[in-house]
Amino acid sequence: MLNDHSKVSIAQIVFYIPAIAVSAYLACYRHNRPRMSWIILLFFSLIRFTAGILVLIYQYKPSTGVMVASTILLNAGVFPLVAATMGLVRIIVANEDKLNPQISRCLLFSRVLFFVGLGLQIAGGCLEGSDSASNVDIGVKLVKAGYSCLVVFVACLLGVQGYFWMHLSSLSRENKMILQAMSIALPFIVVRITYLFLSVIHPSDHRWNDLAGPITPYLLMGLVMEYAVFCIYLATGFIIPRQRGKKAESTQGLGGYSSVEES
DSSP, X not given: OOOHHHHHHXXXXXXXXXXXXXXXHIIIIIBOSSOHHHHHHHHHHHHHHHHHHHHHHHHHSOOHHHHHHHHHHHHHTHHHHHHXXXXXXXXXXHHOSOOOHHHHHHHHHHXXXXXXXXXXXXXXXXXXXXXXXXXXXXXXXXXXXXXXXXXXXXXXXXXXXXXXXXXGGGSOHHHHHHHHHHHHHHHXXXXXXXXXXXXXXXXXXXXXXXXXXXXXXXXXXXXXXXHHHHHHHHHHHHHXXXXXXXXXXXXXXXXXXEEEEOO
């Protein structure tokens, strides 16, 4: 008989089957460069689809390997969803002629943080499945460090969004729509990250356990928040004009800086 986690995993698989197709359409057909956001959404869909399958397997044939893989995909999978926000920011940067050059530096720093945090989280997740108590302890510390990087990463993106809101009048209509979409998605991202941190700060509290805890917190603070952000960003991909055939162009930043935006 199916338990609550199995039912939710089946619903997750069903949701992300069409989501994979839609995000692939946005990434491969509707939009050309900059299309990082849509590629990341496609990657996120594949991760969540795979995670749903692994959780189903774990519910019927529990094993350490499946548990570790499921936990890594469920937790590290949040990183691509947040990174999709950076992809939307890059669209704004590519479309605007006058931007503070520090924005590009902030995005570069954010990208480094993203990969460092993701690497720490994956490495920590693998060590947490070890039989050695010392390895488990190291794994927990690495996971916490990875999530700390995620918080700083989100803070950088919030700073960039704040800059755009301060210069809202100078943004194009398309970029205003993108900025509004990111702002609408922000509360859902905050709740999702909060749930993630609760599972790290209180590892012994089963309320925040993705695999064995009660289904309500996981469903409402985890999956539903992800669905909301994912759908908002997908809708944005259809609302904004098609981006086809953009080429890199030199732009003059504020303060007399000249830069080349990636398309």
